[in-house]
Amino acid sequence: MKSSRKTNKEEKINALLSRGVAEVIDRGHLEEALRSGKRLRVKLGIDPTGTKIHLGRAVAIRKLKEFQDLGHKVVLVIGGFTAQIGDPSDKLSKRPMLTEAQVRKNMADYKRQLGKILDLRKVEFRNNNDWLRKLNFKEIANLAESFSVLQMLERRNFKDRFERHEEISLREFLYPLMQGYDSVAIKADVELGGTDQLFNLMAGRTIQKYYRQKEQDILINEMLEGTDGRKMSTSWGNVINISDEPGDMYGKMMSLNDELIYKYFWLCTDLKEEEIKKIMDSQNPRDAKARLAFEITALYHGLGAAKAAEDGFNRVFREKEAPENIEVFRAVSSRMNIIDLVVAANMAKSRSEARRLVEQGGVDINEKKHDNPVEEIDIPAEGLILQIGKRKFKKIVV
RNA sequence: GCUGAGGUGGCGGAGCGGUCAAUCGCAACAGACUGUAAAUCUGUCGCCCUUGUGGCUACGGGGGUUCGAAUCCCUCCCUCAGCACCA
Secondary structure, eight states, rough: OOHHHHHHHHHHHHHHHHEEEEETHHHHHHHHHHHOOOOOOOEEOOOOOOOOOOOOHHHHHHHHHHHHHHTTTEEEEEEETTTTTTOOSTTTTTOOOHHHHHHHHHHHHHHHHHHHTTTTGGGGEEETTHHHHHOHHHHHHHTTTTTHHHHHHHHHHHHHHHHTTTTOOOHHHHHHHHHHHHHHHHHEEEEHHHHHHHGHHHHHHHHHHHTTOOOOEEEEOOOOOTTTSSBOGGGGTTTBBBTTTTHHHHHHHTTOOOHHHHHHHHHOOOHHHHHHHHHHHSSSSHHEEEEHHHHHHHHHHOHHHHHHHHHHIIIIIISSOOSSSSEEEEOOSSSHHHHHHHHHSSSSSHHHHHHHHHHOEEEETTTOOOOOOOOOOOOOTEEEEEEEETEEEEEEOO
């Protein structure tokens, strides 16, 4: 009994250090610390700008969960102060200043999402505004002494911009200092982040050293591509958020590039390696993907919702039937022009758009195409199903 | 402060007196195809009436020139880059 528990712990440590992990600094040290039974303080920085947590971001948070399961202390540092500076890792976006109230509101949203992965009762939340605000110029100057200009310029995205003679604002150099100082303030033993964060994470070590703290270890997780294989980015529309509705989440997963199925299984689900391999070997891509979509949906919405999402998807896209629960629109008249109907039911933004949809054959009524824009539709007592494209349905009744 | 560049549709970015509701790319939407909300191909992509060499509103704000302006002039607002020391 005792030995099996030990083996179990050993397995967890191995998984923690390897699955979805791109790099660990300093691996030997962290491994030892994990085995020692010491309770580690594990840091992750949270941007309070109100962004949604997507599956890529969730990779690091799921890592945190693994630490949590091993009894370590998860410390989330909310960048209330740093949000006003703008992280240079994230290109040149100068972010708008956030008010205290906005930060609070965003964090409430964020915590709701985090709660899907972490046990929030055990998490320590800290806002870096509490300490960064108080630093005076002398202290900042001293901190800055820990880095050379050349070091900063070595950094990839500064280097590129420098070579292209693009602006690099001095405040951007300050960002790693602040993030590093956070590690001092919360006495971090380990910090997590994506590969894009390497520089900032390393700064934490440098600054801890300056404050005569022992240096944090760094665990860098792999980056997850978006569903289309490109970099995950909201503007590419290839992002799956963990707060997405079950049906949505399932459907978006089904649009995943086949080549990414394994990686998503590996980084976004808890399935064991052997099991994933078995699924990949024994099933065609479509079914493997369906399983993946199911697993991920279940992870964030529960088994019941995942099952319903799966049924709904199969119903609509395989059998091409209307989904079971459709929003009902009550029409004011039992006879309406088709365009008026589409607009009234809020299925198009403007009459021009509705007209286009009809003319392009995108409008079905009771599964039959209706492409005449002047047609008058009689709405029977039992109602009718109005469908736009493949995915939008409404039941129309009088 | 000086010098220069620029502000155009959800975004990027053309156009620089009429043929501009505005090339193109991305995103979005529809159709075909498909295991798929993938890929690919086709079409659409300001609003309104309707289908016409149609109407209306649009190219940072305001004013002007002109038969006619996103395009020229004036003015205001905003953004960005370079310069600033070595006299």
